[in-house]
Amino acid sequence: MKKLLIKIWNGNLEMVKTFWLVNILGSIIVGVPLLLGDIYYDHLNELLSIIILLFIILYCAYFVFATVATWRSSTIYINQKKKKKLKPFWGYAVKTVVVLSVLRSFGSLVSFVIT
Secondary structure (H helix, E strand, O other): OHHHHHHHHOOOOOHHHHHHHHHHHHHHHHHHHHHHHHHOHHHOOHHHHHHHHHHHHHHHHHHHHHHHHHHHHHHHHHHHHHHOOOOOHHHHHHHHHHHHHHHHHHHHHHHHHHO
């Protein structure tokens, strides 16, 4: 498991797997408890509030992990395509999605702090 996490973190997992499994599917799975916490916000007791706070911390750590891993994986993908004289379109597309995701998350954080 540790070797797999290091492989993912370093960007050495195929870009398509990193993007779809780690970044998209993993974020959905880790984010489900936060969605449930948001839906049942009015009914949370103290213990459940602490659990949701722990999931927020977990989600933030996972977001950083998935973002860095996806960025690195797409960089490797782009370099491999350039060496083969092929167009690295999908690598740049993934980097664009990563940048937009970070901007959206930052915007959500600012919006949350302001309100």
